[in-house]
Amino acid sequence: MAAEELSVTPAAVSQQIKVLERYLGFKLFRRLARAVEVTPEGMAMLPKIHEAFECIAAAVERTRHTGDGPLIVDAPPSFASHWLIPRLARFTDANPDVVVHLSSSSHSVDGPDGSRLGGLGMFDPRAATTTVAIRYGAGHYPGMHVEKLFAPVYVPACSVNLPTAKRPLSRLADLKLHTLIHDDTLGDERHEAGWKQWLAAAGVSDVDATRGPRFANAALALEAALAGQGVTLALRPVVDFEVSSGRLMIPFEMAVASPYAYFLVTPESIAQRWPVVAFRRWLLAECSRH
Numbered sequence: 001m002a003a004e005e006l007s008v009t010p011a012a013v014s015q016q017i018k019v020l021e022r023y024l025g026f027k028l029f030r031r032l033a034r035a036v037e038v039t040p041e042g043m044a045m046l047p048k049i050h051e052a053f054e055c056i057a058a059a060v061e062r063t064r065h066t067g068d069g070p071l072i073v074d075a076p077p078s079f080a081s082h083w084l085i086p087r088l089a090r091f092t093d094a095n096p097d098v099v100v101h102l103s104s105s106s107h108s109v110d111g112p113d114g115s116r117l118g119g120l121g122m123f124d125p126r127a128a129t130t131t132v133a134i135r136y137g138a139g140h141y142p143g144m145h146v147e148k149l150f151a152p153v154y155v156p157a158c159s160v161n162l163p164t165a166k167r168p169l170s171r172l173a174d175l176k177l178h179t180l181i182h183d184d185t186l187g188d189e190r191h192e193a194g195w196k197q198w199l200a201a202a203g204v205s206d207v208d209a210t211r212g213p214r215f216a217n218a219a220l221a222l223e224a225a226l227a228g229q230g231v232t233l234a235l236r237p238v239v240d241f242e243v244s245s246g247r248l249m250i251p252f253e254m255a256v257a258s259p260y261a262y263f264l265v266t267p268e269s270i271a272q273r274w275p276v277v278a279f280r281r282w283l284l285a286e287c288s289r290h
Contacts, residue, residue: 017029024041026039026041027039027041027042028041028042028045029042069099070100070101071098071099071100071101071131071132071275071276071279072100072101072102072103072131072132073100073101073102073103073131073132073133073134073279074103074104074105074107074108074131074132074133074134075102075103075104075108075133075134076104076106076108076109076134076135076136076185076217076218076219077104077105077106077217077218077220078217078218078219078222078234078235078238079108079134079136079238079262080102080104080134080219081104081219082219082222082238082239082241082242083237083238083240083241084102084134085102086241087241087286088100088102090282090286091278091279091282091283094282095275095278095279095282098275098278098279100279104219106185106216106217108133108134108135108136109135109136109137109185109186109217109260110135110136110137110138110260111186131267132264132265132266132270132276132279132280133264133265133266134149134262134263134264134265134283135262135263135264135265136260136261136262136263137260137261137263138259138260138261139261139263141263141265143267144265144266144268145265145266145267145268145271146263146264146265146266147263147264147280147284148261148262148263149261149262149263149264149283149284149287150237150261150262150287151257151258151260151261151262152235152236152237152238152258152261152262153235153236153255153256153257154193154198154233154234154235154236154255154256154257154258155233155234155236155239155250155252155253155254155255156175156198156231156232156233156234156250156251156252156254157222157225157231157232157233157234157239157242157243157248157249157250158178158225158228158230158231158232158248158249158251159225159226159227159228159247159248159249160246160247160248160249161228162178162228162230162231162249163251169231169251170251172202172203172204172252173204173206173207175199175204175207175231176206176207176208178230178231179211179212179213179229179230179231180195180207180208180209180211180212180230180231180232181212181213181215181221181224181225181229181230181231181232181233182194182195182212182213182214182215182221182232183214183215183217183218183221183232183233184214184215184216184217185216185217185218193233193256193257193258193259194209194233195209195210195233196209196210197256198233198254198256201254201256202252202254212230213229213230218234218235218238221233221234222234222239222242222248225248226242226247226248231251234248235258236255262287264280264283264284266280
């Protein structure tokens, strides 16, 4: 087998082993009648040798794929604009040789039946060569390398300038004084946590959960909230950056679980390429902070 891997004859392999054994001063293999087994001395060397070969392979892979082109990252609009972009400079600073192209569309969100909203769109992981996807969904992506990032929760969010003396937002009952902004990303209230579910969980019964404008995705709903148009249900920790920067506030800490989570989805064929490995390690480290 070793001879086949190296494209040489078995005799050539045996000769090189003998040369190495003379150099080391001990046997690496015990030759039996119909088999060969590794000696205790050989077994003692194996872990470090394995580690060394992995380092060599990683170095070769990194050099080999540095010029493969940009690393394309496809992500849901709200995740891309409100979570990933504020942190992305940390990745590019640490990996200046990796050029990142960030794309964003609803194709990175699972539909109620588990399919991708809008079809394959810009991201077809089976055809991609340098593309990874951050998916908001159930996590069932056959044939893909899948790692869970985090499971968000829905909390109310609004502009810090929205509450006023005439229209406060200090009690749950105050929500009736404000516009409710709706996120129709999934388009099916049976499969997402909306105002109806949040108000019921909070024990609020005198606020109309159906009133207010509706937006096609979470990014648009958040922009409306940032513009002071009302209160939206936002995914946390996706909006934590906006909260910490003083643009958004969370008036009530009551949260309801999302039916979905965020996953990093990578074609198996490129999962071990250096730019993908570097991005995955960085992304998981960032998510672990939360």
